Amino acid sequence: MKVGIIGSGGREHAFCVSLKNSNKIDKIYCFPGNAGTSLIAENIETDLNNFEKLKEIIQKLKIDIIIVGPEKPLVDGIVDFLEKNQIKVFGPNKISSQLEGSKIFTKNLCKKYNIPTANFGVFKNQDKSLSFLKKCKYPVVVKADGLAAGKGVYICERFDQSSNAVKEIFNGKFGEAKEVLIEEFLKGEEMSFFIISDGESYKKFGTAQDHKRALEGDKGQNTGGMGAYSPSRLENLKLEEKILKRIIDPTLKGLKDLNTDFKGFLYAGLMILNGDPFLIEYNVRMGDPECQTILPRLKTDFVEILKACVDKNLKSTRIDWFEEKSLCVVLVSKGYPEKFQNNVEIKEISALKLRENEYIFHAGTKIMENRIYSNGGRVLNFVTKSHNLKEGRNDLIKLIDNLHWENGYFRKDIGFKIIN
Numbered sequence: 001m002k003v004g005i006i007g008s009g010g011r012e013h014a015f016c017v018s019l020k021n022s023n024k025i026d027k028i029y030c031f032p033g034n035a036g037t038s039l040i041a042e043n044i045e046t047d048l049n050n051f052e053k054l055k056e057i058i059q060k061l062k063i064d065i066i067i068v069g070p071e072k073p074l075v076d077g078i079v080d081f082l083e084k085n086q087i088k089v090f091g092p093n094k095i096s097s098q099l100e101g102s103k104i105f106t107k108n109l110c111k112k113y114n115i116p117t118a119n120f121g122v123f124k125n126q127d128k129s130l131s132f133l134k135k136c137k138y139p140v141v142v143k144a145d146g147l148a149a150g151k152g153v154y155i156c157e158r159f160d161q162s163s164n165a166v167k168e169i170f171n172g173k174f175g176e177a178k179e180v181l182i183e184e185f186l187k188g189e190e191m192s193f194f195i196i197s198d199g200e201s202y203k204k205f206g207t208a209q210d211h212k213r214a215l216e217g218d219k220g221q222n223t224g225g226m227g228a229y230s231p232s233r234l235e236n237l238k239l240e241e242k243i244l245k246r247i248i249d250p251t252l253k254g255l256k257d258l259n260t261d262f263k264g265f266l267y268a269g270l271m272i273l274n275g276d277p278f279l280i281e282y283n284v285r286m287g288d289p290e291c292q293t294i295l296p297r298l299k300t301d302f303v304e305i306l307k308a309c310v311d312k313n314l315k316s317t318r319i320d321w322f323e324e325k326s327l328c329v330v331l332v333s334k335g336y337p338e339k340f341q342n343n344v345e346i347k348e349i350s351a352l353k354l355r356e357n358e359y360i361f362h363a364g365t366k367i368m369e370n371r372i373y374s375n376g377g378r379v380l381n382f383v384t385k386s387h388n389l390k391e392g393r394n395d396l397i398k399l400i401d402n403l404h405w406e407n408g409y410f411r412k413d414i415g416f417k418i419i420n
Contacts, residue, residue, distance in 0.1 A: 004029040004058060006048060007069025010363035010381040011288040015067060016041050018295045018302040025303060029063060035372045036362025048073055051081045058087055065090060065310055071147055074284055075101035088310045091264040092284045096255055099282040103181050104145050106282055113250040117279045120183035129166045129180050133159055139185040142166060144174040153222055155185065188273035191232045192290045193243055198314035199261035207232040208290040214337060216413045223337045224378055227414035229327040229389060230293040234272050243277045263309060292361045292381045293326040326385045327415050329396045331408045336377035344374045344407040352402060357385040379408060390419045
């Protein structure tokens with residue numbers, strides 16, 4: 001079987017590694033991929049906004065299934081386009097992708113179907129937003145409506161912070177903004193909860209806890225993710241039942257009422273308060289770096305699961321997991337999530353010795369003349385699968401230290417809530 005992966009991050013490299021472990025795979029293509037994927041797949045440079053050109057390449061290479069990794073092509077309707085051209089695709093259609101493409105779409109769905117979430121208001125201009133914020137009880141959360149690469153969320157302790165957030169959003173920091181979302185701050189513990197669906201049925205696909213803040217102790221700016229561990233320490237059957245009944249099921253019903261279904265990975269970002277789940281946001285794809293912690297724990301052949309989804313046969317597919325836990329530490333470029341330098345060579349990466357159950361998933365990297373260079377804010381994901389997360393994390397820190405890459409930084413406290 002030939003499989004194509006759209007995307008260039010750590011999630012897509014993790015997909016590649018999982019697929020490569022299957023004896024059903026003949027060839028993997030990545031559009032455009034990164035330095036890591038180039039070692040096990042064929043990278044193809046193409047404009048992901050040019051669906052027509054992408055379709056021509058897929059048809060010429062006779063690729064059996066396309067997996068769409070990142071959110072932008074999904075929100076832009078790549079699944080609808082490729083399916084119209086008889087290409088099998090794993091990922092949600094344009095309507096379903098609004099769950100991530102518009103935070104306001106999701107909030108209105110929550111309101112209509114009584115899905116527990118933070119109280120919120122939607123404002124169409126700066127003046128009305130600021131007038132509301134002056135009366136708010138702090139902290140509050142200010143969000144850009146559209147896609148913002150995980151960075152369009154401001155947790156504000158004071159009026160001046162929220163005022164600045166609103167101004168940045170309306171001034172186009174995350175693209176044109178017609179509306180801003182302001183919601184109450186929920187104080188609990190975050191949890192990433194995943195399902196996989198074929199459009200008719202769904203199955204659970206693991207949990208994780210992401211660490212979004214740039215600095216140790218959950219300080220500093222929000223990022224796309226500095227690390228994660230899986231499963232979440234909050235995972236239990238009683239909570240899982242509440243999540244499925246109160247959040248996942250009514251969401252899928254809401255999509256059905258819009259005459260559509262959901263196929264692919266659905267990621268619910270949750271806040272758990274006193275044992276009850278509240279929806280913070282949806283992502284319509286695997287999380288990054290959660291994907292890099294969840295996939296190494298997957299026992300079932302990943303290809304079988306994907307094929308079952310595109311063939312609408314997930315119900316009869318069993319998904320099994322290894323018992324070990326996993327932990328991911330992300331090495332990022334200095335200056336991230338603000339300004340950082342690209343094209344810095346990572347000289348000693350090929351000299352690193354990985355032990356069994358240790359992985360390095362490339363994210364922001366590229367290969368030029370057989371040398372690997374940084375090509376983004378989040379550069380490398382160091383992952384371990386073990387029964388002891390503290391020992392595993394210590395091993396990863398040693399591994400990163402042995403890289404001697406002076407242009408990077410990382411958090412040494414990933415998993416601090418579960419590691420004594």
